[in-house]
Structures are given as C-alpha cells and as structure tokens.
Amino acid sequence: xxxxxxxxxxxxxxxxxxxxxxxxxxxxxxxxxxxxxxxxxxxxxxxxxxxxxxxxxxxxxxxxxxxxxxxxxxxxxxxxxxxxxxxxxxxxxxxxxxxxxxxxxxxxxxxxxxxxxxxxxxxxxxxxxxxxxxxxxxxxxxxxxxxxxxxxxxxxxxxxxxxxxxxxxxxxxxxxxxxxxxxxxxxxxxxxxxxxxxxxxxxxxxxxxxxxxxxxxxxxxxxxxxxxxxxxxxxxxxxxxxxxxxxxxxxxxxxxxxxxxxxxxxxxxxxxxxxxxxxxxxxxxx
Amino acid sequence: xxxxxxxxxxxxxxxxxxxxxxxxxxxxxxxxxxxxxxxxxxxxxxxxxxxxxxxxxxxxxxxxxxxxxxxxxxxxxxxxxxxxxxxxxxxxxxxxxxxxxxxxxxxxxxxxxxxxxxxxxxxxxxxxxxxxxxxxxxxxxxxxxxxxxxxxxxxxxxxxxxxxxxxxxxxxxxxxxxxxxxxxxxxxxxxxxxxxxxxxxxxxxxxxxxxxxxxxxxxxxxxxxxxxxxxxxxxxxxxxxxxxxxxxxxxxxxxxxxxxxxxxxxxxxxxxxxxxxxxxxxxxxxxxxx
Numbered sequence: 352x353x354x355x356x357x358x359x360x361x362x363x364x365x366x367x368x369x370x371x372x373x374x375x376x377x378x379x380x381x382x383x384x385x386x387x388x389x390x391x392x393x394x395x396x397x398x399x400x401x402x403x404x405x406x407x408x409x410x411x412x413x414x415x416x417x418x419x420x421x422x423x424x425x426x427x428x429x430x431x432x433x434x435x436x437x438x439x440x441x442x443x444x445x446x447x448x449x450x451x452x453x454x455x456x457x458x459x460x461x462x463x464x465x466x467x468x469x470x471x472x473x474x475x476x477x478x479x480x481x482x483x484x485x486x487x488x489x490x491x492x493x494x495x496x497x498x499x500x501x502x503x504x505x506x507x508x509x510x511x512x513x514x515x516x517x518x519x520x521x522x523x524x525x526x527x528x529x530x531x532x533x534x535x536x537x538x539x540x541x542x543x544x545x546x547x548x549x550x551x552x553x554x555x556x557x558x559x560x561x562x563x564x565x566x567x568x569x570x571x572x573x574x575x576x577x578x579x580x581x582x583x584x585x586x587x588x589x590x591x592x593x594x595x596x597x598x599x600x601x602x603x604x605x606x607x608x609x610x611x612x613x614x615x616x617x618x619x620x621x622x623x624x625x626x627x628x629x630x631x632x633x634x635x636x637x
Numbered sequence: 638x639x640x641x642x643x644x645x646x647x648x649x650x651x652x653x654x655x656x657x658x659x660x661x662x663x664x665x666x667x668x669x670x671x672x673x674x675x676x677x678x679x680x681x682x683x684x685x686x687x688x689x690x691x692x693x694x695x696x697x698x699x700x701x702x703x704x705x706x707x708x709x710x711x712x713x714x715x716x717x718x719x720x721x722x723x724x725x726x727x728x729x730x731x732x733x734x735x736x737x738x739x740x741x742x743x744x745x746x747x748x749x750x751x752x753x754x755x756x757x758x759x760x761x762x763x764x765x766x767x768x769x770x771x772x773x774x775x776x777x778x779x780x781x782x783x784x785x786x787x788x789x790x791x792x793x794x795x796x797x798x799x800x801x802x803x804x805x806x807x808x809x810x811x812x813x814x815x816x817x818x819x820x821x822x823x824x825x826x827x828x829x830x831x832x833x834x835x836x837x838x839x840x841x842x843x844x845x846x847x848x849x850x851x852x853x854x855x856x857x858x859x860x861x862x863x864x865x866x867x868x869x870x871x872x873x874x875x876x877x878x879x880x881x882x883x884x885x886x887x888x889x890x891x892x893x894x895x896x897x898x899x900x901x902x903x904x905x906x907x908x909x910x911x912x913x914x915x916x917x918x919x920x921x922x923x924x925x926x927x
Contacts, residue, residue: 360744370800461672464906467861572770618773
C-alpha cells in the first residue's frame with residue numbers, strides 16, 4: 352500500500368466536510384465579531400459587541416432574543432420528558448415475540464418518515480380552531496394554534512406524534528441487546544416486573560438512554576418547522592423559537608453578525624447541557 | 638441484522654392468557670389508530686370538495702370523491718409549479734444520496750481498515766460534528782454557498798448536506814465488522830486497495846450501503862429549514878418549502894393543501910414500505926454507540 356492511499360480515499364469526503372463544516376464553523380465565529388450586514392459593502396469589526404448586545408437590555412435584539420430563548424426553553428422542557436418516557440413504554444410493549452410485531456413497529460414509526468412540512472400542514476388543518484377535526488371531535492372551540500397554553504400543547508403533541516417512533520425504535524434495539532440470562536437470573540431471585548425493569552432493563556439501556564436524552568434535547572432545541580408552519584409564532588411571537596428568530600435575523604433581515612453570535616451562544620448552552628447529561632449518566636456507572 | 642435473542646415473554650396459558658392477549662392487541666391497535674388516522678384523513682381530504690373538507694360534523698369518506706384538488710394542484714401556475722417542485726425534490730434527494738454513497742464509503746474504508754498518520758484526528762473531527770447542532774452552520778454555509786454561486790440552485794441542496802458525519806460513521810462501523818479473510822486473500826493475489834474496495838468491501842456491504850442510500854434520500858427529501866432560506870424562485874423550490882408556499886396561496890382550500898402534502902408523502906411512504914428493514918436498521922444503529 353502506498354503511503355498516500357488512505358488520504359486519496361478520504362479526499363472527496365474531507366473536501367466537502369472541510370468546505371461545509373470545518374471552515375463554516377470558524378467562519379461563523381469571524382462573522383459574529385463583525386457588524387455583518389449581507390446587503391452592505393462595509394462589514395466593520397466590532398469585537399464582542401454582538402455577544403454583549405444579548406445581555407444589554409437596551410439593545411434592539413435583547414427582548415426578541417430572550418423571548419425566543421424562552422420559547423425554545425418551554426418547548427424543550429415540555430417535550431423532552433414525554434419523548435423519553437412515551438417511546439420507552441411503546442418499546443416495552445413491542446419487546447416480545449408476537450405475530451404482527453414488525454407491522455406495529457412500522458406503523459408507529461411511519462409519521463417519522465414524513466417531513467416536517469407535511470406534518471406541519473396536516474396538523475395546521477386538523478388543529479384549525481374553526482374548521483379543524485380536533486375541535487369537532489372534542490366538541491370544543493379551543494384556539495389550538497392561536498392561544499396559550501394551547502399552542503404549546505399543540506406543538507408538543509404534534510412533535511411527540513411525529514417522532515415517538517424514532518426513539519422507540521432505538522430503545523427497542525437497545526432492549527434486544529440486553530442478554531436474556533440477566534432476566535432469567537432476576538426471575539430466579541424472585542424479582543417482580545418493576546424490580547426487573549429497575550435493576551435489569553434500565554442499567555442495560557444506559558448507553559442507549561444517554562444517546563436518546565442528548566439527541567432529543569438537541570432535536571427539541573432545534574425546533575423550527577412546527578412553529579413556522581403550525582403557529583407561525585403566534586400568539587404574537589410567543590411560540591417563535593430561537594432558531595426561528597436566528598434565521599429571521601440572519602437570513603431575512605440579513606443582520607448576520609448578530610444572528611451568528613446568537614447561534615454560537617445557544618450552541619455553547621447546548622454543549623453545556625449535553626456535558627451535564629453525559630456526566631449524570633456516567634456517574635451512576637460507578 | 639443478526640437475529641438477537643428477544644427478552645422472554647412469560648408463557649401464558651388458558652383463559653387468562655386469551656384475555657391478556659386481547660387486551661394486548663387492543664392497546665397496540667388503539668395506538669396504531671392514533672398514528673394512522675391523521676394520514677388517512679389527509680388522503681381522504683384531498684379527494685373531497687372544499688365545502689365537504691370543512692363540513693361540521695366532519696365525515697370520513699368523501700360523499701362525492703373528486704380529483705379537483707389534484708387538477709388544481711397540477712395546473713399550478715407560475716407561483717406554485719408543484720410538479721416542478723416534485724422533480725426538483727427527486728433530483729436533489731437522488732443526487733445527494735449518490736454523492737453521500739460515493740464519498741462516505743470511500744472515506745469510511747481507510748478509517749475502518751488502514752493504519753495511517755492523522756487517522757484519529759480526522760475521525761475525531763468527523764465524529765465531533767455529530768453533536769454540533771445544525772443551525773450553527775446555517776449562516777456561514779449560506780455565505781459559502783453564495784460565494785460558490787450556488788444560491789437558488791440545486792447544488793446548494795446536494796453538496797453541503799453531503800458533509801454530514803452520519804454516513805462515514807455508519808459505514809465505518811459496518812466495514813469494521815466485515816471478516817478480514819477475503820480481503821487478505823485478495824491482497825495475496827496482488828489486488829490493490831482500490832480493487833479490494835470495489836471488488837471485496839462494497840459487494841459485502843450491500844445491506845449497509847442500501848440503508849445509507851435510503852436514509853440519505855429521506856433526509857434530503859424532508860429537509861425544510863435549509864431550502865426555505867437558500868431557494869428563492871418559485872420554479873427552484875423543492876416540495877417542503879413549496880408546501881409552505883402552498884399554504885399561503887390556498888389558505889383554506891384544504892383539499893388542495895392536503896393534495897400537496899399527499900404528493901410529498903406518497904414517495905417516502907412507498908420507500909418506507911419497500912425498504913422498511915433498512916430504514917429501521919439504520920435508525921436502530923444510530924443509538925447503539927453510546
């Protein structure tokens with residue numbers, strides 16, 4: 352094998368990876384240090400001013416930014432526990448041999464293969480306060496897409512409906528990797544269902560659980576399409592998430608320096624949360 | 638996927654078992670209805686007249702099924718050329734799946750099978766980006782694409798997304814698990830690295846390659862935020878940003894909007910039914926690295 356061989360194999364991917372991941376990651380920091388208006392020729396260097404503005408209550412972005420962070424926070428806190436627990440329940444239901452198992456698994460997973468645009472339009476229609484199926488089924492006239500706290504309930508509910516199957520499939524694969532002699536041993540020791548779950552299933556799932564928790568937090572903090580299509584941020588800008596605001600600020604109003612600073616700030620926060628979650632799950636290993 | 642031992646169902650016998658079995662299936666079917674009913678409602682609404690779509694109380698089946706919504710949709714007009722969007726989505730998703738397949742498999746091979754300087758650094762960088770949230774790249778990548786002259790073009794949809802670490806990560810694992818004997822035999826016969834890659838590794842990895850292709854296609858087909866911001870002309874849109882436009886253009890003409898949603902769903906639902914095993918397999922594995 353020639354010394355250059357491995358590098359030649361890597362070259363095409365690394366070229367794309369460098370251009371659209373590594374360089375942009377650094378370029379973004381550079382942008383965030385400038386008053387970077389896409390439409391203006393001059394892009395003056397402003398140091399950390401874009402970051403400082405996020406903490407200065409007199410700056411024009413302060414209120415909108417923290418409003419959007421709050422929205423992302425509410426959505427994440429409300430959706431993540433449901434997206435961790437409900438798929439677990441479904442995975443446990445499916446984790447046994449019975450006729451039709453594969454079919455049920457596929458049915459529960461099906462909404463996930465549809466994009467957010469499809470499920471957004473579909474639920475926008477079903478949840479319409481005046482014409483929607485949900486209100487006529489319940490015999491209510493709840494403002495699902497325009498009032499609080501209903502808009503949050505809608506966004507969280509739709510997201511659970513949409514992505515439950517994804518986490519359930521991951522859990523299911525994890526459950527099937529737990530050696531069955533552990534269950535046999537537990538049963539010999541006279542463990543009940545709950546003790547079995549607590550002392551065999553949960554420890555056996557730990558690596559998978561770590562992945563699911565971190566991945567779900569990241570996905571929820573990334574929420575964009577549901578709000579964009581179902582509530583359009585309503586009422587007011589209450590359900591406008593951080594990503595929606597960052598995208599608006601950077602790619603509609605073209606204030607890219609400010610938007611880049613916000614995205615790095617949010618990333619730092621998410622990194623911190625991921626590390627904490629990771630630690631929490633590792634600690635228990637000892 | 639190798640068959641795995643399933644954790645044991647307690648053996649049930651007699652009447653109690655029957656009752657339990659019935660309760661079991663009732664729960665499973667109940668959950669299924671929650672997942673399937675909205676999708677069925679979408680298809681049925683697309684076949685209704687406008688007034689029937691919003692009639693109170695709502696009726697499941699269209700009394701007078703009509704393809705009016707689809708005719709309106711396909712007639713389109715210059716602001717909502719839906720068939721064009723469909724074509725754009727097909728080209729972008731197919732294009733990206735091919736690019737991902739080629740570059741990710743080439744990169745995964747040396748990472749799985751060769752020793753070389755810088756291997757750990759390169760692999761570490763790639764894996765590290767699995768945990769970088771996508772939105773950070775939104776603004777700098779918009780500018781990168783702008784510099785390349787790719788804004789409002791299909792290239793913006795095909796190439797940047799191929800930088801995703803998932804494919805390399807997934808295939809590296811797949812290649813690492815292959816037996817080494819065939820490779821060694823080929824080496825003794827004087828095959829070079831490229832020949833081993835194309836004649837031994839790739840043919841042995843068909844299930845892994847199929848999984849990656851399907852997942853890359855689905856991911857691109859469904860991508861929303863990126864095309865919303867890098868495409869501008871109505872005739873350049875893909876289906877997801879197109880559907881958002883459709884909602885604005887037809888506001889309460891729900892049969893037309895649902896017909897659009899159905900049009901975007903049908904190809905992926907067919908793909909899912911045909912390639913279910915590969916899709917579920919790919920997703921299952923994404924959690925197993927912990």
